[in-house]
Amino acid sequence: xxxxxxxxxxxxxxxxxxxxxxxxxxxxxxxxxxxxxxxxxxxxxxxxxxxxxxxxxxxxxxxxxxx
Amino acid sequence: xxxxxxxxxxxxxxxxxxxxxxxxxxxxxxxxxxxxxxxxxxxxxxxxxxxxxxxxxxxxxxxxxxxxxxxxxxxxxxxxxxxxxxxxxxxxxxxxxxxxxxxxxxxxxxxxxxxxxxxxxxxxxxxxxxxxxxxxxxxxxxxxxxxxxxxxxxxxxxxxxxxxxxxxxxxxxxxxxxxxxxxxxxxxxxxxxxxxxxxxxxxxxxxxxxxxxxxxxxxxxxxxxx
Numbered sequence: 001x002x003x004x005x006x007x008x009x010x011x012x013x014x015x016x017x018x019x020x021x022x023x024x025x026x027x028x029x030x031x032x033x034x035x036x037x038x039x040x041x042x043x044x045x046x047x048x049x050x051x052x053x054x055x056x057x058x059x060x061x062x063x064x065x066x067x
Numbered sequence: 068x069x070x071x072x073x074x075x076x077x078x079x080x081x082x083x084x085x086x087x088x089x090x091x092x093x094x095x096x097x098x099x100x101x102x103x104x105x106x107x108x109x110x111x112x113x114x115x116x117x118x119x120x121x122x123x124x125x126x127x128x129x130x131x132x133x134x135x136x137x138x139x140x141x142x143x144x145x146x147x148x149x150x151x152x153x154x155x156x157x158x159x160x161x162x163x164x165x166x167x168x169x170x171x172x173x174x175x176x177x178x179x180x181x182x183x184x185x186x187x188x189x190x191x192x193x194x195x196x197x198x199x200x201x202x203x204x205x206x207x208x209x210x211x212x213x214x215x216x217x218x219x220x221x222x223x224x225x226x227x228x229x230x231x232x233x234x235x236x237x238x239x240x241x242x243x244x245x246x247x248x249x250x251x252x253x254x255x256x257x258x259x260x261x262x263x264x265x266x267x268x269x270x271x272x273x274x275x276x277x278x279x280x281x282x283x284x285x286x287x288x289x290x291x292x293x
Contacts, residue, residue, distance in 0.1 A: 003173075018159065
């Protein structure tokens with residue numbers, strides 16, 4: 001019987017090819033990501049104390065992981 | 068009617084219920100190897116359900132089915148199933164579609180795909196997507212997918228629906244050739260006369276039961292009992 005990896009690879013190649021040609025999911029994905037960015041812009045005030053904490057925490061993690 | 072020595076498919080008292088509705092009501096039959104069986108009957112007679120049960124896609128509520136002495140799921144490598152919808156990817160060409168299914172079957176290379184496409188009278192070099200094929204071409208490509216892994220038994224659900232008479236006759240000729248090559252073929256159809264002279268047996272179903280098995284489409288007496 002066929003190996004799981006061969007089936008997975010064949011399905012992945014097929015899905016990428018279909019998506020490249022139809023661009024159905026890509027369009028909705030781009031629209032969704034734009035929507036998320038807009039929502040976050042309205043949700044977080046960049047001058048607020050909480051936002052500075054979030055940025056600070058992220059910078060801390062970045063230095064820990066040496067990114 | 069059937070010779071037990073050569074029968075490869077045995078259906079014993081199969082009942083298939085969908086809720087309170089019984090689509091198959093105690094079907095018992097044996098089918099021989101290398102023969103062309105046409106399954107006929109009105110809408111709701113249980114033809115597609117019987118075919119799906121033979122393909123292992125519908126588990127009988129009661130009773131059992133044996134194909135080459137195994138359950139349909141165990142014998143799936145020997146079965147080629149063509150469903151009513153074509154189940155092909157419209158954005159991909161015929162060759163790309165078959166190449167994908169070939170990989171799922173573990174068939175390497177393109178030789179077998181090209182052979183299957185040529186066997187149904189299409190050109191493997193066609194580059195346009197299956198979505199732009201005519202209905203007849205789609206049905207042929209669906210048939211090519213069913214024969215891709217060289218199964219011994221072909222189960223075809225209404226392969227001639229929405230196909231013009233000329234293309235349907237060509238498909239019947241193709242199926243006759245496959246039967247002559249030793250394959251056992253089951254065709255569910257409403258176009259009995261199209262298979263006259265090609266099919267070896269006409270299996271008539273009514274209300275979830277096989278009511279008659281005849282050698283000719285015209286020799287069926289409505290209301291006859293198996």
